[in-house]
Amino acid sequence: MIEIKSLSKSFGKKVVLEDVNLCFEYGKITGLYGDSGCGKSTLAKILCGIEKLGKGEIYADGELVCSDKVKYKRKVGKRIQTVYQQPYAALDPVQRIGASLYEIVSYNKLAKSRAEQKAVVENIAVEMNLAKETLGSFPSAISGGEAQRVAIAKCLLLSPKLLILDEATSMLDVSTQANVLARIKELVIKRNMGVLLISHDKELVENFCDSVYTYENCNFVLKNTKGETDDEAL
Amino acid sequence: MVLSYKSGEITAKIKGGSRVIVRDVDFDIEEGERLALIGETGAGKTMIAQSIMRLLPENVRQTGGSMVFCGVDLSDLKTVRKILGKEIAYIPQSGADCLNPTRKVKYHLYDSLKRMGLKGDALKAACIDNLVKAGFEDAAAILNLYPFQLSGGMAQRVTIALALCSHAKLIICDEATNGLNYVDKTVFVKRISELFPSAAKLFITHDMQVAGACDRIGVLCSGRLVESGEAAIVSTAPKHPYTQSLLSALAKNGMKQTPVLRKNEGDCPFYPRCEIACEECKGEIPRIEEGGHMRRCAL
Ligand SMILES: Nc1ncnc2c1ncn2[C@@H]1O[C@H](COP(=O)(O)OP(=O)(O)OP(=O)(O)O)[C@@H](O)[C@H]1O
Ligand code: SF4
Ligand SMILES: [Mg+2]
Numbered sequence: 001m002i003e004i005k006s007l008s009k010s011f012g013k014k015v016v017l018e019d020v021n022l023c024f025e026y027g028k029i030t031g032l033y034g035d036s037g038c039g040k041s042t043l044a045k046i047l048c049g050i051e052k053l054g055k056g057e058i059y060a061d062g063e064l065v066c067s068d069k070v071k072y073k074r075k076v077g078k079r080i081q082t083v084y085q086q087p088y089a090a091l092d093p094v095q096r097i098g099a100s101l102y103e104i105v106s107y108n109k110l111a112k113s114r115a116e117q118k119a120v121v122e123n124i125a126v127e128m129n130l131a132k133e134t135l136g137s138f139p140s141a142i143s144g145g146e147a148q149r150v151a152i153a154k155c156l157l158l159s160p161k162l163l164i165l166d167e168a169t170s171m172l173d174v175s176t177q178a179n180v181l182a183r184i185k186e187l188v189i190k191r192n193m194g195v196l197l198i199s200h201d202k203e204l205v206e207n208f209c210d211s212v213y214t215y216e217n218c219n220f221v222l223k224n225t226k227g228e229t230d231d232e233a234l
Numbered sequence: 235m236v237l238s239y240k241s242g243e244i245t246a247k248i249k250g251g252s253r254v255i256v257r258d259v260d261f262d263i264e265e266g267e268r269l270a271l272i273g274e275t276g277a278g279k280t281m282i283a284q285s286i287m288r289l290l291p292e293n294v295r296q297t298g299g300s301m302v303f304c305g306v307d308l309s310d311l312k313t314v315r316k317i318l319g320k321e322i323a324y325i326p327q328s329g330a331d332c333l334n335p336t337r338k339v340k341y342h343l344y345d346s347l348k349r350m351g352l353k354g355d356a357l358k359a360a361c362i363d364n365l366v367k368a369g370f371e372d373a374a375a376i377l378n379l380y381p382f383q384l385s386g387g388m389a390q391r392v393t394i395a396l397a398l399c400s401h402a403k404l405i406i407c408d409e410a411t412n413g414l415n416y417v418d419k420t421v422f423v424k425r426i427s428e429l430f431p432s433a434a435k436l437f438i439t440h441d442m443q444v445a446g447a448c449d450r451i452g453v454l455c456s457g458r459l460v461e462s463g464e465a466a467i468v469s470t471a472p473k474h475p476y477t478q479s480l481l482s483a484l485a486k487n488g489m490k491q492t493p494v495l496r497k498n499e500g501d502c503p504f505y506p507r508c509e510i511a512c513e514e515c516k517g518e519i520p521r522i523e524e525g526g527h528m529r530r531c532a533l
Contacts, residue, residue: 141248
């Protein structure tokens, strides 16, 4: 479980988040809904250590990730991974897609042997529906939707316990979006991870998530909770 | 007629061979008309936009196509370079990407206005004027900002202001509404329509809401045009199975998936995923035209 306790954040005099308390359970999909620029992305950035928090604490499985007194602990924070809206930004233009996946595997020592490395990369490619052709391409030669699936694959390689999708499907057409999200829904169960879907698409959040929070007065308010995961929706 | 476009064949050289990305996509856009090209990711939308401006990537070739812009043949690269930015304006997906990060907003606008022959006070006035038209209330405050100081929405308005510097007869917007919320998306189409009333407008999008706000829609599936017609019809009651699948994949319609069911055979680009495919779909697929509506489907 990833927990946020009494988190506040302001930029200069502007208060963006005030006393936010949220908890992301594994195996569940949480949605955050609100207008562009309201503070959804700020929360995502704080969760993965790109932005400092003003006040409060974040815990992963009971371990402190960061607080107003303790700097962000990368090792614990690794359990939280974010996919952003601009997928190309996460890709090195002069590196083939396959190579960038290998790099993550070897850098993070996710496999012992060459053969094992290959298996890890191949598995993730199958999981995210990436063709062999795509793995052999440079970022400039793949379309936006393909790039977004690569970005998600890169995050999943690190076996996150909380995957944050910050407008990560707004680049995608509806059918690719339906495919990618269906895949993610499967993984939520299979890998027992939590997902935080941040979007300004109300219909999407309401249809896809187990519980939905909206941004009101610098805080996130629970709007509704689905009793059971609605499998028919996908 | 502002633009008469025939794609011919657009092919990419890839490792160990080549691959057809777009084939036989033909369309015309009249003065003042808004055409939306809609399709899934990888359908070839961006390639089509780039081919009009002759900005295709190095390893990509176009053969047998023809592009005529206001009576001028665009196959000559020199001609295109002269027209681009003056008579053809391009509004890209991410506004910030096409702005030089080391130059303030005003210099981007000054450059474009100078190209149009403006100088001195007239140039400065036009600069402010365009920013205001593009939706900035306090235009003077924007002038001295660097691109990275702009939010996504602001950067987009700057690219609109840049387009306003030209006398554009054709505006190409490639996924320019991504990341905007629903209200902003339709406002964008409206704003472009009002600012450039007589220009031909090509909206490249994967968003049915944006496409629905246009006059006509062309639907692309794996580089082929499978349906085209009046926006009101194509966006609500499409006749081609592929377009229908795009509608049922919308969140409000239950996000239905269209998995691959079988191997690609024959001519129809949707054949691998089509639920109602039959024997006839393996042969040549006819083009069915009825009162301004076109579909390519065996059924
Ligand atoms: N330089 C290139 N070399 C080889 N293939 C390419 C190149 N650029 C694009 N492609 C391929 O061409 C196809 C069409 O790409 P295009 O960028 O036009 O798609 P799109 O419809 O704009 O998709 P999106 O909605 O994701 O932006 C994709 O399958 C892509 O992988
Ligand atoms: S031609 Fe056949 S396979 Fe293609 S869309 Fe029509 S019914 Fe489906
Ligand atoms: Mg594109």
